Amino acid sequence: MTLIETLASVRPGSALAEAIQKRAEILRLSEAAHNAVLLPRDPGGLSHGLRAALAARMARHNRNQALATHYDGLVAHAGEAATAALAQTGTSADDERTAEIVRHADRLTVAPREATRDHIARLRSAGVTDADIVRLSELAAFVNYQARVIAGLALIGGRQ
Template identity: 80%
Template structure:
């Protein structure tokens, strides 16, 4: 069972579980995207702990507590105690670079249409390299996709 199926509470043997079998490739690709975005071999300037904390934060902003708990376990596994508090949307960083990353991650989660080139320029001014700006956008896109897919599948599971 994939993370999406687990967090959407798809019951084994249910009609929804049987329907999900027909979408196995999409679920497999979603799991692969999870691993690539959250646990890449080369994390660049966004450590595994920071990625997980941002993902947990995005899940909380989307009111997806089960997904947030999943990402909290990745934060703990990363062993980066300074990133753990960032999983709470009420917490900010004290250093300029991380604060700007958080601000942008929050924006991409709650108001993505408001993101502008000026926001990307602000990331650059805060010493966030272009590849890390792309990595941050990928992370936000994936987590927000994941929240919506889990919510949709959970709703289908509740219908009979």
């Protein structure tokens, strides 16, 4: 069973489980995307701990505590005390680079339509490379996708 199925409480043998089985490739690719954006071999300037903390924070913004708890586990495993606190909404970093990354992650989660070129310029001014801006965008896109798929499947599953 994939992470998405587990967190959406998909019951084995249910009509929803059978429907998902017909689209198993999508969930397999979602698992691969999870590992690619959270635990890449080369994390660039976004450490595994920072990625996990941002993912937990995004899950909390999406009001998905089960997903946040999953990412909290990755935060703990990374052992990066300096970034662990960022998993909680309402917290910020002391250094400007990380603080700008957190602001942008929040923006992409809470109000993505408000993201502008000026926000990208702020990231660059804070020392975030273009490659890390792409990495951050990939992380935000994936975690927000994941939260929405889980919510949708849980809603469908609850109707059965």
